[in-house]
Amino acid sequence: MTFESELAGGRFCIPECISCKKTVWPPAPRCSHCLGRVRLQDGNHTGTVIEFSKKENEYFCMVEFGAARIMAGIKHSPKVGQKVRVCRCGIRDGDYYFEVE
Amino acid sequence: MTRVAIAACGIIPFTRNDQSIESALLESAADLFKSSQVDRDSVDAVLVSTNSNSKYLAPILSETAGLRPDTAHTVENLCNSGTNAMVSGYSYIASGLADVVLVSGAERYDSPGQVLKWDRSRGSFMHPVFWASMLAKSYKRRFSVSDEQLAMVPVKNHRHARDNPNAISKKACSIQDVMESKKITDDIRLLDCSRSCTGSASILLASEDAARGLCKEPVWITGIGQKTTSAGFTKNESLSSLESTRIAADAALHMAGHTPKEIDVAEIHDAFSVCEPMALESIGLCGSGCGADMVKHLYDTESRMINPRGGLIGSGHPLGATGIAQAVEITQQLRAKAAKRQVDGARIGLVHNMSAAGTSSTVLVLER
Numbered sequence: 347m348t349f350e351s352e353l354a355g356g357r358f359c360i361p362e363c364i365s366c367k368k369t370v371w372p373p374a375p376r377c378s379h380c381l382g383r384v385r386l387q388d389g390n391h392t393g394t395v396i397e398f399s400k401k402e403n404e405y406f407c408m409v410e411f412g413a414a415r416i417m418a419g420i421k422h423s424p425k426v427g428q429k430v431r432v433c434r435c436g437i438r439d440g441d442y443y444f445e446v447e
Numbered sequence: 448m449t450r451v452a453i454a455a456c457g458i459i460p461f462t463r464n465d466q467s468i469e470s471a472l473l474e475s476a477a478d479l480f481k482s483s484q485v486d487r488d489s490v491d492a493v494l495v496s497t498n499s500n501s502k503y504l505a506p507i508l509s510e511t512a513g514l515r516p517d518t519a520h521t522v523e524n525l526c527n528s529g530t531n532a533m534v535s536g537y538s539y540i541a542s543g544l545a546d547v548v549l550v551s552g553a554e555r556y557d558s559p560g561q562v563l564k565w566d567r568s569r570g571s572f573m574h575p576v577f578w579a580s581m582l583a584k585s586y587k588r589r590f591s592v593s594d595e596q597l598a599m600v601p602v603k604n605h606r607h608a609r610d611n612p613n614a615i616s617k618k619a620c621s622i623q624d625v626m627e628s629k630k631i632t633d634d635i636r637l638l639d640c641s642r643s644c645t646g647s648a649s650i651l652l653a654s655e656d657a658a659r660g661l662c663k664e665p666v667w668i669t670g671i672g673q674k675t676t677s678a679g680f681t682k683n684e685s686l687s688s689l690e691s692t693r694i695a696a697d698a699a700l701h702m703a704g705h706t707p708k709e710i711d712v713a714e715i716h717d718a719f720s721v722c723e724p725m726a727l728e729s730i731g732l733c734g735s736g737c738g739a740d741m742v743k744h745l746y747d748t749e750s751r752m753i754n755p756r757g758g759l760i761g762s763g764h765p766l767g768a769t770g771i772a773q774a775v776e777i778t779q780q781l782r783a784k785a786a787k788r789q790v791d792g793a794r795i796g797l798v799h800n801m802s803a804a805g806t807s808s809t810v811l812v813l814e815r
């Protein structure tokens with residue numbers, strides 16, 4: 347079970363270090379602090395929008411989940427500081443995608 | 448430790464041409480040797496800077512340019528590959544492993560270096576225009592800067608590029624042109640972007656002893672600063688300043704024994720409009736939040752101090768060649784050979800080159 351295999355199944359599970367409990371981001375096989383092994387936290391993380399913009403009619407934003415940040419699509423005009431959750435994610439044509447609401 | 452000089456330069460026009468990477472490298476190296484009469488037998492290392500997937504380019508350049516170096520290899524670090532290759536060449540000379548190093552950078556318009564595939568935290572927003580949008584929005588919000596104020600960067604840099612025969616841009620533009628150019632995102636318009644293109648630039652580095660025999664006007668690399676803060680753009684702590692640039696500039700200026708105020712001319716990595724004021728602030732060439740005002744002042748006073756060749760926005764951005772082309776410009780400025788682009792009396796110059804939303808930066812101080 348890896349971040350990628352979970353993501354392929356539509357689940358966004360942030361990895362953490364088994365030894366020092368720090369978030370491992372971006373997802374990697376080892377913790378960048380102590381080089382310990384990694385496990386996945388349960389999904390359903392709440393994040394905060396820290397910046398956003400819009401391309402054509404699609405908003406996109408940077409969302410912070412503690413020490414993890416992603417670029418995600420969002421349906422409605424976001425606000426900085428807004429709390430969001432990942433509502434859709436996965437791997438499409440080899441590329442990751444994240445949507446929050 | 449020996450001092451290291453820039454002894455000769457070569458460059459070719461930046462275009463959208465479908466030229467092979469090998470031939471682009473050879474052309475800028477040929478320009479260097481033809482314009483300098485440097486004896487090619489003196490070259491003992493050849494470094495190629497590129498993001499191209501073509502292999503073994505430094506030995507290929509050596510063979511095609513009639514060089515027989517001891518050392519020949521590629522250096523890749525996305526958009527600041529060029530200055531990284533120069534720092535590698537500097538290190539070969541400073542360590543005594545080489546006396547004369549040819550550093551040649553090249554890229555094609557379709558370079559695979561434009562997108563960092565590893566950075567999966569970007570989700571489906573992989574293209575650089577998305578990080579640039581985050582930086583632009585954040586910078587404008589923090590410092591109450593308008594799109595029109597940022598548009599002054601391409602207006603200034605396209606104007607400068609008109610006097611650079613190697614620049615891809617041949618046309619001046621107005622703030623209105625920038626504002627009316629295609630909206631890529633809410634925060635980035637087409638004219639805010641540097642263009643991927645085909646181009647090459649070469650520089651010859653030499654030890655102090657070797658430089659005396661190779662050229663009359665050596666330009667010395669007196670300061671080097673580098674910082675890598677991360678690889679992933681979402682790791683940038685601030686979206687409105689460039690931390691790696693700040694640290695690299697401090698280190699380079701400290702090594703050279705100068706302050707930002709003493710810089711006469713600088714090439715700044717304006718991959719997108721917002722990068723120029725952010726870099727000016729992070730280097731210390733102006734105060735925090737004052738970058739856009741400085742750009743306007745430079746434009747109003749027709750000063751060429753920042754990005755005299757037109758920067759990346761005006762010149763084009765052939766990734767692996769960019770840092771070397773920046774150093775070529777500053778070298779010409781310090782030799783008072785920059786023609787219409789000349790900053791009068793320039794003695795101390797600075798090169799700022801960075802990668803992937805400023806996750807790594809290289810700053811060089813050059814002096815005559």
Ligand SMILES: [Zn+2]
Binds near residue numbers: 368378379380
């Ligand atoms: Zn750990």
